[in-house]
Amino acid sequence: MPGDRGTGAVSVRRSLAVLIVLALWALTLAPASGPPASAQQGGRPNVLIILTDDQRIESMGPMRRTRALFKRGGTEFVNAYATTPLCCPSRASILTGRYAHNHRVRTNADAHELDPKSTLQRYLGDAGYRTGIVGKYLNSWTGRPSLFERWHTFENVSKYKGARFNSNGVVHKVKKYSTDYIGDRARGLLRQFEATDSKPWFLVVATWAPHTPAQAAKRHRKSKVGKWAGNPAVFEADRSDKPAYVQAKSAGFKGGRRLRERQLRTLKAVDEMVDRVFDTMASLGEADDTLAFFLSDNGIMWAEHGMKSKTTPYAPATKIPLLARWPGRLPQRVADPRIAATIDVAPTVLQAAGITPDPEYPLDGRSLLQPSTRERLLLELTGGNNQIDAPTWSSTLTPSYQYIEYYDDVSGEVTFREYYDLVNDPYQLENLLADPDPANDPPIDEQANLRLRLSRDRACQGTDGLVPCP
Numbered sequence: 001m002p003g004d005r006g007t008g009a010v011s012v013r014r015s016l017a018v019l020i021v022l023a024l025w026a027l028t029l030a031p032a033s034g035p036p037a038s039a040q041q042g043g044r045p046n047v048l049i050i051l052t053d054d055q056r057i058e059s060m061g062p063m064r065r066t067r068a069l070f071k072r073g074g075t076e077f078v079n080a081y082a083t084t085p086l087c088c089p090s091r092a093s094i095l096t097g098r099y100a101h102n103h104r105v106r107t108n109a110d111a112h113e114l115d116p117k118s119t120l121q122r123y124l125g126d127a128g129y130r131t132g133i134v135g136k137y138l139n140s141w142t143g144r145p146s147l148f149e150r151w152h153t154f155e156n157v158s159k160y161k162g163a164r165f166n167s168n169g170v171v172h173k174v175k176k177y178s179t180d181y182i183g184d185r186a187r188g189l190l191r192q193f194e195a196t197d198s199k200p201w202f203l204v205v206a207t208w209a210p211h212t213p214a215q216a217a218k219r220h221r222k223s224k225v226g227k228w229a230g231n232p233a234v235f236e237a238d239r240s241d242k243p244a245y246v247q248a249k250s251a252g253f254k255g256g257r258r259l260r261e262r263q264l265r266t267l268k269a270v271d272e273m274v275d276r277v278f279d280t281m282a283s284l285g286e287a288d289d290t291l292a293f294f295l296s297d298n299g300i301m302w303a304e305h306g307m308k309s310k311t312t313p314y315a316p317a318t319k320i321p322l323l324a325r326w327p328g329r330l331p332q333r334v335a336d337p338r339i340a341a342t343i344d345v346a347p348t349v350l351q352a353a354g355i356t357p358d359p360e361y362p363l364d365g366r367s368l369l370q371p372s373t374r375e376r377l378l379l380e381l382t383g384g385n386n387q388i389d390a391p392t393w394s395s396t397l398t399p400s401y402q403y404i405e406y407y408d409d410v411s412g413e414v415t416f417r418e419y420y421d422l423v424n425d426p427y428q429l430e431n432l433l434a435d436p437d438p439a440n441d442p443p444i445d446e447q448a449n450l451r452l453r454l455s456r457d458r459a460c461q462g463t464d465g466l467v468p469c470p
Contacts, residue, residue, distance in 0.1 A: 097350075377398075
């Protein structure tokens, strides 16, 4: 009957509508498998990377404004690491999403080994972004930072006062405190980029702070940074289970405390700089359209295991602050527990911008916009040349343990091994492979697996290749 057919048709249409709504709702919950919709539709985000130098994860305390912007306004990756705890290799990893053994910037003297075609500034520049960098680029680099359109960078040697900068090809001495100058120039570039508002932009803002000698701005030299009682690793009584280069050091609590105080005071100016940069973005109407990162290139030891350095595989040198915000895309007030790393920044940016990486330069990291997790992370450092403390080493890091191998720089043979149970020994006080008790060693077959897995990871390339990166 006509009336019945009409009622049935309406019912079918309603059912179809419900199914469509449910399907769309499910899609919003499903993990992203490609670039975000805004990137696919041409609404690409601006990209801001704020990068400090030698800032360990525990030093965010004085940075109240930065914490408000990034912790309350975004996501904190609470288990983030520098895959190589040394300035130049780490910065190359941030800009390429690749391990040092793949981008080939293995030491601070290898800046010109970096292939500019593998970098974010190349990808984003080719995609129509305005690109700029202010502050530190790569150690020992002089002249124009490769493929950046605009730049105000330290010329060879970084300083807090009296630094020489290269500003778009003009070298000049800057009397102003360098962090303040970097903030001024960053805000100036933002205004230049937004003058026409026709293109998205990519900006790296990289301070010298809190790198030694950690000279605070005059206004912060006597500021309070809170008391510090050290930690068990600072007061480690027996280091006979550590490698020889660690046993040779003798930094104590007082020296570590002084270094901490100096570093935290320099970070007060960084905090003010971050606030001013975001104020400028807000005044230009770009704060909500920007994917922003705050991170360090590596950490540093505050006398843990008798050391005040950064080239070791231990947590104070490798664990870093890494925070990100992208309003409407990244969750707010979230502490993400995944193992994250410096090599994950570039894949995140490329996914956000809807850019497919060049297969000639496969990415070793993973986009932080994806929900995927890694079971382990490779850490590595090449010794020799201008390294300060450690010989060549590599390491497998998981949430529950860390395995480390040291190598002879001539033969490549393993010279020493460390294994730490991070659940029961988070301060890495007891190397189970060198203590007097063989009963607590990992089983022999597990040790063989550790060696084999690390050997493979040291040769990894990309996440989908013949030897995929962890």
